[in-house]
Amino acid sequence: MTLLEFRDYLVPGLALGALYSVIAIGYTLVYGVLKLINFAHSEVFMLGGFGALIVLTEVAPGHPSGLVSVLLVLLGLVVSGLVGAGTAFGLEKVAYRPLRKRNAPALIFLISAIGASFFLYNLAGKLFGRDPKAMPALFDNGVLFHVLGAPVDVVKLLLIVAALAMIVGLDLLVRRTKLGSAIRAVAQDPEAAGLMGVDIDRIVSRTFVIGGVLGGIAGFLFGLNSQVSFTMGFIPGITAFAAAVLGGIGNLRGAMLGGMLLGLVETYNVPLFGEEWRYVAAFAVLVLVLMFRPTGILGAKLGRTA
Amino acid sequence: MSTLNDTSAVTAVQVAHLPVSTASTASTASTASTASTVSFRPARPSAEALAALRGHRWYERPRWRRLCALTAVGVLLAVMTGEQGSGADLLFSLRTTFTGTALWAWIAAAVALWAIAEFGAVPRRAVASGARAAAAPLARIRPALDSSPRLRVALVVAGLAAAVLLPLLFDRSTNQVLVDWVGIYVLLALGLNVVIGWAGLLDLGFVAFFAIGSYSTAFWSGQLPVKPPFELNPFLSIPVAMVTCLLAGILLGAPTLRLRGDYLAIVTLGFHEIIYLIAKNAESVTGGSLGVFGIPHFSVDLGPLQYRWGLDPLDYLWLLIGLITVLVLLFRKLVRSKIGRTWEAIREDEVAAAAHGVDTVKYKLMAFAIGASTSGVAGAVYASKVGFINPENFPLLYSVLVLAYVIFGGMGSIPGVLLGAALLAYLPHGLKDVVDQKDRFMYLGALLVVMMIYRPQGLLPARRRRRTVRTREAS
Numbered sequence: 001m002t003l004l005e006f007r008d009y010l011v012p013g014l015a016l017g018a019l020y021s022v023i024a025i026g027y028t029l030v031y032g033v034l035k036l037i038n039f040a041h042s043e044v045f046m047l048g049g050f051g052a053l054i055v056l057t058e059v060a061p062g063h064p065s066g067l068v069s070v071l072l073v074l075l076g077l078v079v080s081g082l083v084g085a086g087t088a089f090g091l092e093k094v095a096y097r098p099l100r101k102r103n104a105p106a107l108i109f110l111i112s113a114i115g116a117s118f119f120l121y122n123l124a125g126k127l128f129g130r131d132p133k134a135m136p137a138l139f140d141n142g143v144l145f146h147v148l149g150a151p152v153d154v155v156k157l158l159l160i161v162a163a164l165a166m167i168v169g170l171d172l173l174v175r176r177t178k179l180g181s182a183i184r185a186v187a188q189d190p191e192a193a194g195l196m197g198v199d200i201d202r203i204v205s206r207t208f209v210i211g212g213v214l215g216g217i218a219g220f221l222f223g224l225n226s227q228v229s230f231t232m233g234f235i236p237g238i239t240a241f242a243a244a245v246l247g248g249i250g251n252l253r254g255a256m257l258g259g260m261l262l263g264l265v266e267t268y269n270v271p272l273f274g275e276e277w278r279y280v281a282a283f284a285v286l287v288l289v290l291m292f293r294p295t296g297i298l299g300a301k302l303g304r305t306a
Numbered sequence: 307m308s309t310l311n312d313t314s315a316v317t318a319v320q321v322a323h324l325p326v327s328t329a330s331t332a333s334t335a336s337t338a339s340t341a342s343t344v345s346f347r348p349a350r351p352s353a354e355a356l357a358a359l360r361g362h363r364w365y366e367r368p369r370w371r372r373l374c375a376l377t378a379v380g381v382l383l384a385v386m387t388g389e390q391g392s393g394a395d396l397l398f399s400l401r402t403t404f405t406g407t408a409l410w411a412w413i414a415a416a417v418a419l420w421a422i423a424e425f426g427a428v429p430r431r432a433v434a435s436g437a438r439a440a441a442a443p444l445a446r447i448r449p450a451l452d453s454s455p456r457l458r459v460a461l462v463v464a465g466l467a468a469a470v471l472l473p474l475l476f477d478r479s480t481n482q483v484l485v486d487w488v489g490i491y492v493l494l495a496l497g498l499n500v501v502i503g504w505a506g507l508l509d510l511g512f513v514a515f516f517a518i519g520s521y522s523t524a525f526w527s528g529q530l531p532v533k534p535p536f537e538l539n540p541f542l543s544i545p546v547a548m549v550t551c552l553l554a555g556i557l558l559g560a561p562t563l564r565l566r567g568d569y570l571a572i573v574t575l576g577f578h579e580i581i582y583l584i585a586k587n588a589e590s591v592t593g594g595s596l597g598v599f600g601i602p603h604f605s606v607d608l609g610p611l612q613y614r615w616g617l618d619p620l621d622y623l624w625l626l627i628g629l630i631t632v633l634v635l636l637f638r639k640l641v642r643s644k645i646g647r648t649w650e651a652i653r654e655d656e657v658a659a660a661a662h663g664v665d666t667v668k669y670k671l672m673a674f675a676i677g678a679s680t681s682g683v684a685g686a687v688y689a690s691k692v693g694f695i696n697p698e699n700f701p702l703l704y705s706v707l708v709l710a711y712v713i714f715g716g717m718g719s720i721p722g723v724l725l726g727a728a729l730l731a732y733l734p735h736g737l738k739d740v741v742d743q744k745d746r747f748m749y750l751g752a753l754l755v756v757m758m759i760y761r762p763q764g765l766l767p768a769r770r771r772r773r774t775v776r777t778r779e780a781s
Contacts, residue, residue, distance in 0.1 A: 036568070037568045037571070037572065039571075053396070054396050054397065057396060094755070095755050095758075095759075098759045099758060099759065104758075104762065106567060106568065107502070107506055107508060107567065108758050108762050109758075110508050110567075110568060110571055111508070111709070111713060111754055111758050112754065112755050112758035112759070114510070114571075114706060114709070114751075114754065115710075115750075115751045115752070115753070115754025115755040115757075115758065116751065116754075116755050117751070118706055118747055118748070118750065118751030118754070119748055119751030119752045119754075119755060120751070122744075122745065122747045122748035122751060123385075123386065123748050125391075125744070125748075126386075126390060126391060126399065126744070126745055126748060127385070127388075127391045127399045127400060128391045128396050128399070129391040129392055129393040129394075129396070130391075130393075130744070131393050133396070234702075238572065238575065238576060238579070241572055242572075242576075245569070245572075276583070276586075276587040277583070277587065279579070279583065280580055280583055282576070283576035283577070283579060283580050284580075286572070286573065286576055287561070287562070287573055287576065287577075290561060290562055290565055290569055290573060291561040291562075294564075294565050294569070
């Protein structure tokens with residue numbers, strides 16, 4: 001790979017990595033409070049993309065520009081966030097809460113999660129058609145400026161800025177607010193947190209909603225960057241999960257780091273091995289990490305049972 | 307700082323005085339009244355009366371919540387059974403559903419159901435007693451079977467005879483379905499049952515081993531772009547496929563089975579995707595997305611004993627029934643041996659099993675490899691039967707399909723798995739004209755969730771599993 005190629009793939013890699021970070025946070029948050037892999041998180045992501053797609057196709061004029069573009073993007077962010085939050089909230093209520101009340105074994109949770117994921121994505125395929133769809137044009141996607149000679153266009157910049165804003169916001173929320181400390185308390189020791197007066201059900205539900213907002217917005221951004229389809233959640237979902245494990249599951253900064261790394265690995269995989277092997281990278285990294293360092297880069301205390 | 311394991315968090319919450327849970331007061335009230343069977347307190351008031359005592363508004367009471375939930379289910383069912391979406395108009399399906407009459411029929415049905423359940427004491431009692439009367443003979447079957455081994459044997463022999471003889475009456479296309487879907491998937495479900503039902507490991511890449519078995523058969527028959535050192539009789543490819551899958555299972559399982567169970571799920575999912583991508587993209591090895599043609603049928607050529615399996619599905623059906631019978635006998639022996647008991651110990655409490663000196667990784671690996679090799683056998687039979695395989699025969703969806711079959715029948719119960727897999731594998735073809743084929747996975751996903759909420763032990767639960775569920779629910 002020449003230096004020139006290296007430079008050209010850097011910005012797309014960072015943009016993809018930022019996206020994966022945001023999705024990975026959703027996995028890691030839920031894993032933190034429930035010790036459960038929320039398989040259906042990829043469907044939250046997908047439905048967020050569809051929500052924005054539907055509203056924007058109804059609203060967007062032919063060639064928006066200027067202030068209208070900004071408003072449309074904001075509308076997309078809000079709608080996808082709301083749809084994601086609603087999906088995650090419903091998911092927790094229907095597929096997980098009854099099992100939690102019954103103190104069901106982990107296997108039952110996993111199967112329920114997979115069932116919910118299957119149901120949602122096939123339902124979306126049925127309702128909205130099974131072919132991929134492009135987002136309507138929200139702005140003129142020109143090159144804004146060059147970094148070290150590599151062009152940065154509007155979509156990539158929007159992706160990176162929005163993802164960074166969400167990551168910083170979430171970090172503040174978890175560290176500084178009352179809700180954040182309650183989430184950390186439940187993650188650390190649910191029983192003790194309950195004794196201290198934390199309403200665990202409410203905190204779990206809100207954790208899902210926070211993860212859902214991030215996942216839904218990520219779906220919209222992903223749709224802007226490529227396309228929206230009912231299967232679009234699968235690969236980013238697995239990759240983001242791999243990212244969460246890579247960084248150390250249950251660890252928020254780990255998820256961000258892992259997402260960035262996997263985004264770059266996946267993007268550089270294309271010039272090195274070819275487009276058709278693009279998605280193998282995430283799985284290979286996942287298996288390697290689990291073999292040699294199952295607690296992830298930044299470490300997680302939850303990695304092993306025995 | 308922002309890790310979720312921050313030790314200062316609990317104390318911080320204590321200072322912060324978060325709103326105290328109202329649920330905790332409710333639960334103390336209910337525990338107090340459950341204890342009333344021994345004390346002098348009156349019987350527990352109904353949830354409705356409790357809500358009234360607490361001064362809840364009408365919309366906060368459980369009765370209205372149930373109405374809302376049932377109506378939501380009605381709307382969801384209307385959406386699920388609505389038109390197929392169109393590529394051009396995103397909202398086509400939803401619009402037709404919400405402007406059509408079917409929606410109101412579903413809602414009316416939901417409300418009627420709710421009204422009967424809440425207010426109709428007479429019809430409710432009639433339905434309950436009717437159901438009990440109808441289920442009474444069914445409820446007697448299980449204890450009778452449990453107590454009489456002779457009856458069990460008779461039932462098995464009758465079932466086997468029916469499975470062998472009945473297909474003679476069916477037409478050819480039905481028998482094709484019976485082989486390609488029912489037979490093969492019953493075999494797969496049996497294998498997955500070892501992994502998930504007995505050892506409690508969630509394997510989401512089970513069909514990847516099926517693919518490996520099929521491709522290994524194709525390889526040894528010399529039909530792949532890479533040629534084998536010598537060609538094997540197709541029958542010999544069964545044990546070879548078994549060993550190949552066994553090795554693949556060990557290779558994949560050895561690193562990942564040391565970890566928490568949920569990591570295994572995602573690694574096997576990734577493994578399936580990698581196998582699929584290799585089958586699709588490595589054209590010089592696997593033939594790429596075009597697939598492999600001309601895999602020969604099975605044949606026996608031992609002196610006087612000569613037979614060629616041909617295009618007639620019946621031959622393959624009988625072969626599959628034979629294989630399934632042998633495997634069922636083997637697995638029964640296995641699960642009742644020390645190995646089976648060890649699996650149960652690991653499934654119920656892995657830490658406790660390890661503390662008792664069980665080499666958990668070894669036994670988990672054993673279950674994983676046995677499952678994988680069963681899948682390999684199914685792959686070999688499938689490749690030889692259809693003679694033509696391509697990557698689209700082994701999509702990720704099918705791994706979840708097999709999982710759904712096993713869970714529907716009852717994890718860990720051989721009769722349950724046989725029945726569940728046979729029923730669910732045949733259903734899409736039986737309902738071909740009623741339900742769109744593409745919606746199959748949607749209904750299966752919903753089925754998984756509903757089963758996990760209401761009946762996680764499955765249609766015909768295993769005896770041990772029934773006991774576990776009871777004790778766990780009681781505690």
